[in-house]
Structure formats: C-alpha cells, structure tokens
Amino acid sequence: MTRASTTSPVSTCAVAVDVAMLTIREGRLLLLLVEPDAPDLAGQWALPGRRVQDEETLDDTAHRALHELAGINAPDAHLEQLRTYGDPARHAIGRVVSVAYLALTPTRDDPVDHDRVRFWAVDDLGTSHGPVLAYDHDRIIPDAIERARSKLEYTALATAFVEEPFTLGELRAVYEAVWGVRLDAGNFRRKVVSTRGFVVEAGGLAPPGPEGGRPARRYRRGSAQRLHPAMLRP
Amino acid sequence: MTRASTTSPVSTCAVAVDVAMLTIREGRLLLLLVEPDAPDLAGQWALPGRRVQDEETLDDTAHRALHELAGINAPDAHLEQLRTYGDPARHAIGRVVSVAYLALTPTRDDPVDHDRVRFWAVDDLGTSHGPVLAYDHDRIIPDAIERARSKLEYTALATAFVEEPFTLGELRAVYEAVWGVRLDAGNFRRKVVSTRGFVVEAGGLAPPGPEGGRPARRYRRGSAQRLHPAMLRP
C-alpha cells in the first residue's frame, strides 16, 4: 500500500534502474552491456544501471544510467518498463529492488570506451563466445529479449529500430533479426502496407545497397501503436 | 544499476506493493478496493497495498496485502506484476516507489468487513456511482484493466476467472465481461476448442441455470499459456 505504515517501523530499500538496450547491426540483434567497476566483479558484464535519486523519475534514472555508464544520449529512443526484480537475496550488498527497463534504438556504433562498454550479440549470450553476467542479470536479459520479440507481433515497435525514412526491406530485417527467422518479402510487404497506421509512404526512393537491386520506396512511422491484425511469428 | 554507488550517498525509498484484484460477478468485471485508515483520506478508496518487508519477495508482499487489508487468502489466484510507479511526487508522505500487481480470481463474495473492503464495478469507476480514489491509484487502475483486457487476447488467462470445471458459456461470459462486448456463442466455441491446449474436456455435463437451456459440457484448463492463434477482440 502507499499509505504510511502505522504499526511496523518503516523499512526502506535501495531502488535501482537497469536498462536493457537493444539495437540491430548487420542483421544481428545486439544488447548493450558495461563492465562494473567493482573489483570483485572484474571480467563480468552487466546492464547499465543506477540508483534512483531524490526528485528523479524512474525514466530519468534510466536515461541517466545510459548516459553516465555508456555515454549514450538517446532522448528519442523507445523506453519502456520491463518489470521489477526484488528478491531479497538477489544482490550481495543488501536489499536492492531493481526496476528493469527495455530500450530500443536504431543502429549505432559501439560507445567510445568500448573496452568497458559494448554491444554484444544476443545470440552469443550464454555461450562460450558471450560475456559472464553479473548479479541476476542473466534472469533480466531473457525477459527483455522475449518482451521485444513479443511486442513486435502486436505493436508497431519494430519501427523503433530504424531511422526515418526507412524501406520495407530495412523493416523486414528488424523482424528477421529479432525473431531469428527469414520472412517472405512479398508477404511481409502486403501485410505491413495493409495494416492501417503501421507505416506511411514518405515519397522518394532509397538507393540500393552494394548488392544491387531495385530502389525501394521510403516510409515513415504511422500513427498506430497496436497492429490490427497482429504480425504473428511464423 | 545494482552495484553499490561509489560517489553519492546511498539514497533509499520506501517500496510498496499495491494489488489490483479483478473478479467477475453476474457478468460484470469487479475491482477490489479498501478504505485507507488514514484520517485525511476518509471516504476515499484505494488498492490494497503494503510496504515491502525485509526478507520478503514482492509476491509475498502482494499476498500479505490481500490478506491483511482485505482478509483474502488466495494462494492459487493468478498474480502478476503490472508495472512500477515511482514519480517523486506521487505520494504526499514522501518518496514511495510502488510495485503494482494484477490479481485475477474466480467469483467470490465481498469480504466480511464490506463497509471498508468491497468489490466495485469497473464500469462505475470514474462515474458519480463510483468511489473516490486515493493516491495515484486512478492511474494504476486503468493500466490494470487494460492489461487484463489485452492478455485475454493472447494468453489463456481467462481461465483464471473461473473455477474448474467450467463450461464454455462461463468462459465466454468472462470475455464478455472483461471486454464489454457480446460474442457469438458458436464462433467462440469453435475458436476455443480448436486452439490447442486452451481447454480440455473434463467429462460430464453441467446442469443449466435458472433460465434453462441444454446442459453444457465441462472443461478444465489446458496446458497452453499463450494462445496460437490469439483470441482477438472484435
């Protein structure tokens, strides 16, 4: 409840925000991780996270964590709450309740200090090529990835991964990277264009890539938040 | 982040859990509210909520709030996190970060102390027939209702509103109450039965209600968590 407790002494917790920022590069889904500076966590990687400060919203804390720990200023990136992790024993220091966020951003290069801050391929997480994860972030990260995969189905969130204007080929590459499947280009086009408010034509053509091909039309994000009907995974 | 802060003094917040418990009675979607005992909130209603105690998971706190404030013991009720509300000014007492939960339960009577604890019709909230809401719970409650409406589409969550065994008429009444629409009985049956793992036949027939009608087959919950394909709202 949110009224003041009248019986037991008021107990407080440290409240933190951890951000799982996803992006796409070269057809692969990537996750931003940082090296904690705690000596006992040398060699491990973690989601960028910060304690919540007084007079700061949780969204503010998420942006500050990205900025202070990864040097990323992305005020326009999609940011949404994932869930809150509050098991009493989840943190060695003491009771820390952590509000996890999911952030999506178009392709961007690794931050400058890429020995301590870098994007990791989601496919490599949990393998011998992947990082060792600190805290309970190996529980948070799968939730974040599944959230992104799921929301691509019934929301227009895929457009958060591309810069405007974009082509339908670029948008399809988002779905293919996040879901890890190949989609039929023709059927994808038919579905996206026929879903009201998903994308709107922006005019003009985008030059083909180094592999050639016919120039593609350019589109912008539409007004729809939810897709009717949904883009179901194969 | 969840590592110890090394620069600024450790700030802590009060962490609370608020529970939005929904049920269905007589074809109407109901929400559990309690009267806070704070004198300055006389006449107002709030979601049952409690501060998180040491050595207690957030789920534990949710169950404790239902038990201590509403006298409800529902260990088998569906319980899931909704989201966390942490605006600095959301609470007059001071900084309180509140983890909101959504709980679903089959039809149940009002708790004993129904002057201070009762179910309110969701349709009456925000009208002159409805309660005056305390704190920022007028922001939490719409989120909870929309979550329930949305999850009925792509999960088997509707079965959390009925006792086993149930009839397809009872299950259809859940969808109609939560979505506030009328559904075609025949098409609903075809969809539910053909969705693998949604329900399994339990054998036997349920006697018709006071309004007569042919006896209905009885079903139990299936093993599926997500529905493929989804039960989309009309």
Next chain:
DNA sequence: GTGGTTACAGTCAAAGTGACTCGAACAACA
C-alpha cells in the same frame, strides 16, 4: 403441452495467410 433459453453442430461467404511467379530496376563484371 407451449414458449423461452442455452448448448452444440454445421453452412457459407469474406478476409487473411503461405508459397509462389513475374517483371522492373539496380550493381558488378566480363
């Protein structure tokens, strides 16, 4: 019995989907 209700099976047309073909428009290369 009659009228009213619900349960369940089935039909039919419209809409949506997956797999596929074809031509247009480009790049790279001989």
Next chain:
DNA sequence: TGTTGTTCGAGTCACTTTGACTGTAACCAC
C-alpha cells in the same frame, strides 16, 4: 554492351480462419 545476380514491388493460387447465420438438442417455467 550484354550477362548475371540482387532486391523491389505486383500479382496469383490454394488453403485457413473468421463472422454471420441456420438448425437441432436439451433443459426451465408456466
């Protein structure tokens, strides 16, 4: 310049799913 390979965009076809609807079964109240 012509050929090959690529992507883009339009279109076809069979199949599935959906919404609206009809008909019969089995109960209640009177």
